[in-house]
Amino acid sequence: MTNGMGNKSVVLQDVRKSYGNLQVVHGIDLTVEEGEFVVFVGPSGCGKSTLLRMIAGLEDVTDGEIEIKGRLVTDLDPSERGIAMVFQSYALYPHMSVRENLAFGLKMARTNAAEIETRVKAASAILKIDRLLDRRPGQLSGGQRQRVAIGRAIVRKPDVFLFDEPLSNLDAELRVSMRIEIARLHRELGNTMIYVTHDQTEAMTLADKIVVLRDGRVEQAGTPREIYEDPANTFVAGFIGSPRMNLLNARWGGRGLVEVAGGRVESGVSPADRPAAAAVTLGLRPEHLTVASGRSGSLTARVDFSEYLGGTQYLYCQLGDGQSLTVEHRSPTSIPAGEQVSLQVEPSNCRLFDEGGNRLR
Numbered sequence: 001m002t003n004g005m006g007n008k009s010v011v012l013q014d015v016r017k018s019y020g021n022l023q024v025v026h027g028i029d030l031t032v033e034e035g036e037f038v039v040f041v042g043p044s045g046c047g048k049s050t051l052l053r054m055i056a057g058l059e060d061v062t063d064g065e066i067e068i069k070g071r072l073v074t075d076l077d078p079s080e081r082g083i084a085m086v087f088q089s090y091a092l093y094p095h096m097s098v099r100e101n102l103a104f105g106l107k108m109a110r111t112n113a114a115e116i117e118t119r120v121k122a123a124s125a126i127l128k129i130d131r132l133l134d135r136r137p138g139q140l141s142g143g144q145r146q147r148v149a150i151g152r153a154i155v156r157k158p159d160v161f162l163f164d165e166p167l168s169n170l171d172a173e174l175r176v177s178m179r180i181e182i183a184r185l186h187r188e189l190g191n192t193m194i195y196v197t198h199d200q201t202e203a204m205t206l207a208d209k210i211v212v213l214r215d216g217r218v219e220q221a222g223t224p225r226e227i228y229e230d231p232a233n234t235f236v237a238g239f240i241g242s243p244r245m246n247l248l249n250a251r252w253g254g255r256g257l258v259e260v261a262g263g264r265v266e267s268g269v270s271p272a273d274r275p276a277a278a279a280v281t282l283g284l285r286p287e288h289l290t291v292a293s294g295r296s297g298s299l300t301a302r303v304d305f306s307e308y309l310g311g312t313q314y315l316y317c318q319l320g321d322g323q324s325l326t327v328e329h330r331s332p333t334s335i336p337a338g339e340q341v342s343l344q345v346e347p348s349n350c351r352l353f354d355e356g357g358n359r360l361r
C-alpha cells in the first residue's frame, strides 16, 4: 500500500464483499485524493452504500484492503478511522436537544467541556443552526434535521466525511438548496468527502470525481466532464445526462460513416479493423441534434410528441426504422407533433460503441 504518501486520503485495493455465496462488490480499486469530493453513483442495488459502509467500517470487507490517510483501517472500528458519516435518515437522538445531539459523540470521546462548547458553536455557525440549539429534532423541518446531522459530523473534525444519500428525504426545492450548502461546506472545510447518491444532478454538480458503479463494479471514474463528454461505454453514456443520450442501433459504413435508419452520419471516428456493416451503437445527446432546414440533415425523423419547457423544447421522435430519438430543440419557433424533421449532428458530437457497448475511438 501507499503508506505515508500524504496526498492520498482513501485508497481501496481490490475490495470485495459477499453476503453468503452472493458477491455484491467485485474487486474495487480506487484512490481518493486529499480534499477531493468523490461521488459514487449508480442504479439501485449496484453496491454504492455497501462500498461506503465498508469505508466507514460499518460493514466487514470480505477481501481487499482499505487505507485512510496512509493508515491501514480494514480491521479497525468505525470510531478509529477518522471518518464521520451522515445518513439519509439523519439518525438523530429524538429525546436530546440539537445542542446535545451535536455534543454527544464528543462527550463519548471524553472531549473536555470547553472544547465541546467551541466546536458546537463553530459548527452551528457554519450551518446556520445557532438559533435551533435548544430545540429537539421533532421540532425541526427535514432540512434543519439534516443540517444537525451534518453538524454532528463536523464537530468530530474527521479526516473524511461520508454521506449516504443525505438529501433523498427532502423535497425537490430543499434538495437543491442543501446541495449548494454541501458544496459550500466542502469549499470551506476542504476535507475529503465521499458521497453516495442515485441522483445524477447531485453527482454532476458536487463531484470532483464521479465513480459510476454497476453490479458491484466500477464502470468509469472521472471528472463530471470526462464522464459526460467521454463515456467509456453505453451504460455510462445512458446513465449520465437528462434526457438521456440516444443510443441508436447502426452499422459501420467505413471511412467514418455510420448508417442508421436509412441515413448516413459522419461520425468523426475511424476505428481500426471494423468490418464493413458491423453492428455499432451511435450515441447522440439530445442537445447535439439540430433541426436542419429543408432536407439538409443526415437523419429524418417524425415528431411523435413534443414538450415545451420555455427555454427549450423536447421533441420525442421516431426514425424511419422505428427507433426512438429525443431532440432538445432550442429555438423560438416550436415544432408540433406530426411534423417531419431533418436532423443534423456535428461529427465531434458523435459517440460510437461496439457490439459489447464499449467505446470506439
Ligand SMILES: Nc1ncnc2c1ncn2[C@@H]1O[C@H](COP(=O)(O)OP(=O)(O)OP(=O)(O)O)[C@@H](O)[C@H]1O
Residues within 6 Å of the ligand: 019, 024, 042, 043, 044, 045, 046, 047, 048, 049, 050, 051, 198
Ligand atoms: N445484508 C445483506 N444481505 C444480503 N444482501 C445484501 C445485504 N445488504 C445489501 N445486499 C445486496 O447487495 C447489493 C448492493 O446493495 P447496496 O445497498 O449497496 O446498493 P445501493 O447501490 O446502495 O442501492 P440503493 O441505491 O437502492 O440504496 C444489493 O443487491 C443488495 O440486495
